[in-house]
Amino acid sequence: MKVLLDLQYLNAATTGIKTYMLELAKAARDYPNPEIEWVFTHDPEKQSEDKTFKNLNSKIQRLNYHLDYFRWKEFQLPDLVKKHQPDVLICLDFVSPATALPCRRLTVFHDAFFWQMPKNYPAWWRKYFLSLIKKGIKETTSIITTTNHSKAALEKHLALPNKIEVVYQVPKTLNQEVKEGFLKESNLEQGKYFLHIGTFDKRKNLALLVEAFDEFLKKTNSEFKLVLAGGSGQSVQMNSLPLVKNLVKKLGLEEKVVLPGYVSDLEVNTLYDGAFAYVFPSENEGFGIPIVEAMRAGIPVIHSDQPALVEVSGGAGIVCKTGDSGDLAEKMVLLSRENTLRGLLIQKGLQRAEDFSPKKFIEAFHRIILDIQN
Structure with a gap:
């Protein structure tokens, strides 16, 4: 069974999808299956380091990116399918070619945000991107998503007969090294801060966290x-x-709220290593990678009752009401006063994190790929 893995989007991806793509490619190499031959469209490391289409500031730059993306999906990728003649094409970024192809397709939908939160996207861009998504869904397309919550949302909004499979993803592979002096440089003390890592998207509810x-x-x-x-x-x-x-300025919290911007992998390790707890008050998630990262690092997690986060934490986190700052504050107070509870959550979190391993991640793909053959 030959599988062509589309990794082109790594030249633009910066957050969760980037992690998904890199970890899947790495797991495919680390845990080979004798019945599956993988063909990568790009070298994953080199493609992820390509900065041509990252941090686009002008309309011309963004237009050039969209043209490049369209050219890839509708012309170059189909040409590679003809060249390699795979049994299965896997696209990890929602979009598969609109043209007919002589192979089955697996397309990964990381969430249902485009349908659930239309106001978060420019209207013209959302209409255009949704048209690309829909044109790439064929009768031979199977959809993979990240949680049962996302699956239910996609079934509702897509209303298509295509099979939707759930595959739990894994966090980024990081070593245990820390950056000496980073906490001190940031005026932080070990075990004396709450942590959140991620982009400042409105759905993350970071103003509510403040x-x-x-x-x-x-x-x-x-x-x-x-x-x-x-x-x-x-x-x-x-x-x-x-x-x-x-809000930080209004509340006079300039000395209490630290905004370090983007942080390196080494700095991420350091922040997890020194945190008292991780707080994730998001109103909508497809998965919630930081929950697994925090649990793997041995720090307790407080998260909203958003269904995907509840599913991923599996009872190993403290749940607060979505959008309720008072309830979130009470849970933070509770954790700060109950050392026994904190220790219990750490143990539960370490156990839960074991359910999200690279081996389990790729084995789920192996199963789906081989089921297609049957």
């Missing part, structure tokens, strides 16, 4: 800090960074 943290400080009179690491949201509509900065 409000909850302010309430937490008033209730505990503690020396804790809040670290919000990550860059701006992916569009003007989605970006909440200006709102968060203004």
Whole structure:
């Protein structure tokens, strides 16, 4: 069984999809199946390091990217299918070629945000991208998504007969090294800060987290800090960074809320290693990679009752009401006062993190690929 894996989008991906693509390619190499031959469209490491279409600032740059993406999906990728003659084509970024192909398709839909939150995207771009998605779904297309919650949402919005499979993804493979002096440089103490890592998208509810943290400080009179690491949201509509900065200033939390921007893998390790707890108040997620990363690092997690996060944490986190800053603050206070609870959550989290391994990730793909053959 020959499988062609489309890795072109790595030249633009910056967040969860990038991790998904890199980890799948790595797992395919590390855990080979004798019945499957993998063919990569690109070298994953080199393609991910290509900065040609990252951090696009002008309309011309964005237009050039969309033209390049369209050319790839509708012309170059079909040519590679003709060249390699795979049994299966896997596209990891929602979009498969619109043209007919002599092979089966597996297309990964990471979430249903395009349908659930239309206001978060420019109207013209959303219409265009959804048309690409729909034209790439054929009778021979099977869809893979990240959680049962995402599957239910996709079944509702797509309303197609295509089979939808759930495959739990894995976090980025990181070593255990830390950056000496990074916490001190950031005016942070070991075990004395709450942590969130990710882009400042509005759906992440980071302004609400700042409000909850302010309430937490008033209730505990503690020396804790809040670290919000990550860059701006992916569009003007989605970006909440200006709102968060203004709120921090309004509440007088400039010395308590740390905004380090994008952080390197080494700095991510360091932040996880030193955190008291990870807080994830998002109102909508397809999966929630940071939950697994935090649990794997041995720190407890507080997360919203958003279904995908509840599914991923599997009872190993503290659940708060989505959109309720008061309830989130109470859960932060509870965790800060209950050492026994914190220890229990750490143990549960370490056990839950074992369910999200690279081997299990690729074996799920192996099963689906070989089922297609049958």
